[in-house]
Amino acid sequence: MLRSPAEVAQGLLAGDIAAGARAIRWLDDRDRRGAEVLAAIYPHTGRAQVVGVTGPPGAGKSTLTDALVAEWRRRGQRVGVIAVDPSSPFTGGAILGDRVRMSRHALDPGVFIRSLGTRGQAGGLSRSTQDACLIFDAMGYDIVLVETVGVGQDEIDVVNLAHTTVIVAVPGLGDEIQAVKAGLMEAGDIFVVNKADRDGHDATQRQMELMLHLRAQAVGDLRWDVPLLRAVASRGEGAAAIVDAIAAHRSFLDQEGDFASRSHLRAREQVLSLVRDALASRALDLSGEAILQQVESRRLDPYAAADRIVALSEKSAAA
Template sequence: MDVAKELLSGTILAGARAIRWLDDGDPRGARTLAEIFPHTGNAHIIGITGPPGAGKSTLVNALISEQRRRGRRVGVIAIDPSSPFTGGAILGDRVRMGKHTLDPDVFIRSIGTRGQAGGLARSTHDACLILDAMGYDLVLVETVGVGQDEIDVVALAHTTVIVGVPGLGDEIQAVKAGLMEAGDLFVINKADREGYEDTYRQFELMLHLRAESKALSSEDWSPPLLRAVAVKDEGIAEIVDAIDQHKAMLQNTGEFGLRSAQREREQALTLTCTEIMRSIRQSADPAILSAVERREMDPYRASQLLIKNWQEAESPQT
């Protein structure tokens, strides 16, 4: 099978195989990505994130249904936490989205984090490119439950949806300030629960403070605060409407293409850093590291020497 060719024609098996290669670090994945990369940059990447228990998977399931009603092909990347002991992951989000598994215009893939911080898996970016090249109109990326600085999804997505829920105590602390400052849409799910009004007021106040701190002009996007009961499909159409409005704003201002370009630029730098770090670890002088262990050399000085030695080893011999 010519995986790249089949992938560009939308073949599910080819897409699944390419994503597996990329997630496993198989060189065939990188070669396939190189072939399909010029055909990417069209899909609308939508990040769905928030604290554990917010009902993100149920919300994504409802969003898939609404997007399909509007005639759109939908890709889903669901990130599941991997065990720090075995490295395995349950990958259970596909169970919650089971009614879509036979729909040929819906592609759902669960990926384990494998120790990656930031709410995403290492191969999330690459999986999005694969689904983009396969012709999916949008890709929903559901993160694991995230914390204050775990906002990698913001750099990945064109549109970031922050999901909160009543009943977590201090809901704003549960979502965390970093995400509150970066979200494009805010959804309070399970809004039929007791405490919804208090949660709404907390989010409303935080968004008001955010607007004041950024001194929003009339041309800027003002993040909406929406109500949903995803298990009953309540509020889902309004969320998709808001997502569409945000995409239209990005396209009208040229920001859609800019965000896509910035994402690929940062990915290139990330891969470069990873490769350099791997090379430095392999060539590190044990004597320098031993000196640090014995406190005969401080880590800053050791770092400078390790980099210097690596650069000399990599330089062409004269």
């Protein structure tokens, strides 16, 4: 039985899915046993390639993810999938939808699919995603794929966690391609035009080529030649080439030392955000709420309030 954190840690290092699920649940519940498991497994992390798949709602990200997973499995690689459900008005029951779309992998021990909801947990999304990434990494998954809709700040944060970011575009969006935020365009390592069976995919392809050309000119950093690929995810077409490109990007990162530096950046971000959370909640415990009320009633401005709260928590730390 998986009772103690030590047992759970041992189980998940051996790749046991029940142990992994238990650890993730503890972490989500902020149960301190989750932190104990994390401490035990952390030295064994750092191998997995974290791949972010993002793009506009309905672009076929989940369908493509399913096709990529099938391709990785054919190549003998193990994959963890984190599907971030935007709980958005666009899709409604996306978690259920994702389950259905990826159900053919449900019984495969080489695939671990985890859906995270974002509704009502602003800021918590990055944390849950990072935790799940670490657990999957320790379980020995070669690839950890994170699917997010490229619309909100949270999602951009998640993209910043990835070693390799795949941007999925589709025909017929026209100017709405701009809706895929500028930040995402710059973050993309691999671009895919999905639904290439649809009218207008040539125009989309040309638009993306132009955009990549402008980006290359602006950045002037041509160490990695950003591939632009096409796919018909619903038929599995294009998946092999995308998996090849993701593997090539991994080799590139390893050669250039960028795998280490991107991992370093992720670790740094994770620590800093935990520090921010901890300090903020401690500050609020210390009569911070009363100060916030003064801001609300316009008796105090936000800067003065922040100064006062910081001063209070410094005083309490010194006490």
